[in-house]
Amino acid sequence: MASRGISDSEKFAGLIRDHAGIVRKVAATYARDPDDRADLVQDILANLWAAWPRYDDTRPFPTWMYRVALNVALSHVRSVYRERRVMTPLTVDHDAVAATGPDHAENQALDALHATMARLGPLNRAVLLLYLDERSHREIGEIVGLGESAVGTRIDRIKQKLRRELA
């Protein structure tokens, strides 16, 4: 980060610190184990910094950050899946992420969240992640590339799918 102006890198670092939760949520949604998650976090941060010169600061930073983080996560999850397919037989819950928090109830809640996410394809998972992160339909639409009403429809379908599978 030394090649650009100090104030520019400080501004970037400040924004990343303020919105670090986005990186953590995306990494936890798409990466399987702690090592994978750490790799994905680094990959997301590297891509954010690489794309930073093209960031239009009249647009909301979290929307831009979510787009970059999700695009990187989608590429990451596909490359990791391709490599594992050769060496490791996949189990039903191959996408599940082990919860590592110290609190038992919190771990159970995270397990349930990850098990829910694992039932969805990568794109639907992104929509559910954004919905559970309380993003507006408009913002979800801007991040995913859908209209507001299409976001509502998609969220309803995801809920229906989960209900149907759990019935």
Next chain:
Amino acid sequence: MTEELTMDTDALKAAMATLEGGDRELAFPGTDAVRKARHGVDALGKWQIVQIGAGIIFAVAGGTVWSSLLARPGLLFASGLLINLFGAAMIALGVAGLTHAVRIDVAAPIIESEEHMARLHRIKLVSSWMLGASWWMLWLPFMAVVVRLVWGADMLAPIGISAWLLTTVASGVIGWAGMWGLRRWAARNGQTHLAARMDDMMTGHSFREAHRRLKEVARLAAD
């Protein structure tokens, strides 16, 4: 598991909120990681340009040979034509790939990026199959074209069509057996990247995966 999954939406939102704070500060990536990220997408386009350049060389070389033999078509004429067509296919697939590669933007809406990535992936797989696998059959026509262009000789003149066909089929079988052996070695020696790439080529899994991705994008876009 079922009990866990019956959590209501509020509980899932609460679980998601616990991911907001982490136990550690995020560590910023080093210069190498940033350089890799910056060049990752650019490299996709550069490879397509390399492919187009190579395709032009093949097309011109093949075209030069067959166009000089219009009056007496034979095995060398057919070889020139095959290499000409091979070059044209390289150019067409390279241009198709480039149109998607230049439109991939890590900050674009994810459906847009996914569609371009999936289409580029499919084009690259078609290229690998068509341009890679066909090479086991095309090496002889290629050699004939090179010999003609460099020394002006027709190395296929003493060879009959049956000998030409036998050589081509035999080299194809040996080539494929070699690829199978290499895949086996790669999987047993931890060369996961190489083994995955070869699996993709030999089983068509990636074609299905790219097709599934495009369908997923289309489903979302259709809402």
